Amino acid sequence: MTTTQITLGEPLYGASFPQAVSRFFRKYATFSGRASRSEYWWWVLANVLVALAFNLVGSLTDPQWTSRPIDVFSPFASGGAFALASPVGVVFLIYATGILIPALALTWRRLHDADRSGAWFFIVLVPLIGALVLLVFTLLSARPAGARFDE
Template sequence: MEWYIRVLENYAVFEGRAHRTEYWMFVLINVFVIIGISLLESAIGTQGSIGFLYSLAVLIPSVAVSVRRLHDIGRSGWWLLISLLPILGTLVLLVFHCLDGEPGDNDYGPDLKQA
């Protein structure tokens, strides 16, 4: 939960680097929250309005943590645009998000593992 809160605290911070753990824990908790909202909506019959509002609320933090994750492997945040390519773009981003960060400092900031 600490990683999820950390991403939300850095709501629109697109500079710096993000650990693999920070990114994937945010994604995992986000999936659990979405599942919980879906169950709640089906129980009370709101047909997606709460889920839509939640998705809108976490859109910017999701993009920001993804950009910082790309920075950690030494890539520009503009690589997110590759997701516009069907299937291939998503697979490339998945691989990028799974890679270990660059050791030592890079153009985007100091190595977070050494801090």
């Protein structure tokens, strides 16, 4: 039985949850190459779980937490000085800042796998429709032409 070894430079189709999380951190600021749908969506799930855990710990340790919980899908959108009001919030802000670049890089690579320029990420700046367009792009199947973005 032979197994093909997938390098970090290639997308890992059918990635498992641990593989996707590992690759997320191992390719911390790599904007070139491609990322499979499984790599991308397993990381999204991992990140949602982390944010939910922060919300749970925050609600158990800070009576004011429920008035300013962390927005799971847009942690920086909670606004104000919520993070500075609680130690849990400060730790979450550090976490969110630490994953900002690799999350952008992963999305950039996911767009490449769908044969789109990573610059399409900035469509999220278009109110209302931008996030929906980016969601659709991240859901698209891999396209062979996306190999042009490989290293």
